[in-house]
Amino acid sequence: MAEIIAFANQKGGVGKTTTAINLGASLASIKKRVLLIDLDSQGNASTGLGFVRSAYRQNVYDVIMGNGTAQDNILTTATPGLHLMPSSMMMAGAEAELYDLDNREYRLRDALAPLYEYYDYILLDCPPAMGFVTLNALTTANNVLIPLQCEFLSLQGISHLVNSVREIKNKWNPDLSVLGFLLTMYDKRYGQTRTAEEDVRKTFGDAVFKTVIPRNVRVSEAPSHGIPALFYDFDCPGAQAYLRVATEVVERLEKGE
Numbered sequence: 146m147a148e149i150i151a152f153a154n155q156k157g158g159v160g161k162t163t164t165a166i167n168l169g170a171s172l173a174s175i176k177k178r179v180l181l182i183d184l185d186s187q188g189n190a191s192t193g194l195g196f197v198r199s200a201y202r203q204n205v206y207d208v209i210m211g212n213g214t215a216q217d218n219i220l221t222t223a224t225p226g227l228h229l230m231p232s233s234m235m236m237a238g239a240e241a242e243l244y245d246l247d248n249r250e251y252r253l254r255d256a257l258a259p260l261y262e263y264y265d266y267i268l269l270d271c272p273p274a275m276g277f278v279t280l281n282a283l284t285t286a287n288n289v290l291i292p293l294q295c296e297f298l299s300l301q302g303i304s305h306l307v308n309s310v311r312e313i314k315n316k317w318n319p320d321l322s323v324l325g326f327l328l329t330m331y332d333k334r335y336g337q338t339r340t341a342e343e344d345v346r347k348t349f350g351d352a353v354f355k356t357v358i359p360r361n362v363r364v365s366e367a368p369s370h371g372i373p374a375l376f377y378d379f380d381c382p383g384a385q386a387y388l389r390v391a392t393e394v395v396e397r398l399e400k401g402e
């Protein structure tokens with residue numbers, strides 16, 4: 146059965162998409178079968194994996210709306226073992242549309258059910274909002290990974306997010322747990338980064354991944370080439386850090402079983 150991990154944080158620009166792509170590529174490189182689902186209407190995960198929007202028919206919007214099966218909306222990417230269910234511009238309207246639909250909290254979970262046997266990991270890249278789309282991701286997932294940008298950290302924002310996750314677990318998905326907090330765009334030259342790390346480790350302890358993701362220009366360049374950092378520059382510090390995070394993720398999930 147697939148482990149389903151949602152990458153969530155209501156804040157934009159914290160590294161959700163970058164982490165989904167690069168953790169996905171890292172897991173695929175250790176021979177896991179991975180599906181990345183792009184739930185953000187911005188489509189950054191789709192373009193980051195080389196798919197120009199509107200150039201393909203497959204998308205997650207149709208899957209959520211019941212216009213096609215999950216299996217029919219998957220693309221293979223240039224990374225062996227990593228598949229993509231792309232986003233669509235229509236996802237911008239999905240928030241409002243879901244509101245009036247039956248089964249509005251569980252549409253994604255139910256539509257993806259036929260895939261759970263096939264993949265080892267299903268990664269859900271969430272939009273930067275705590276609306277119905279993210280709710281659908283968090284009722285589908287059994288784990289949530291929360292990326293935190295070291296440079297502009299708000300502990301208050303994080304506790305708000307943790308409370309939302311707890312509420313969703315209580316109301317809609319008892320199987321949901323926080324897989325961990327990941328410090329992204331880490332730059333130890335900045336006092337701000339070090340303070341952020343101290344605060345987060347003091348507050349969340351072992352829930353924080355040991356590995357931090359350094360701020361690394363190669364990581365930010367890779368998406369414009371449509372490939373994960375691992376294939377753009379294998380040796381760059383960012384790609385290597387994501388490989389270590391993949392090992393931590395696998396270990397945590399094995400321990401949790």
Ligand SMILES: Nc1ncnc2c1ncn2[C@@H]1O[C@H](COP(=O)(O)OP(=O)(O)O)[C@@H](O)[C@H]1O
Pocket residue numbers: 156157158159160161162163164189273329330331358359360361362364365366383
């Ligand atoms: N480790 C990193 N080093 C340098 N730039 C990064 C790193 N992680 C993310 N970025 C850049 O920061 C921006 C926001 O990251 P992104 O993953 O899109 O965040 P989110 O999905 O949370 O909005 C992007 O331009 C991305 O390329």
Ligand SMILES: [Mg+2]
Pocket residue numbers: 161162163185189271
């Ligand atoms: Mg994103």
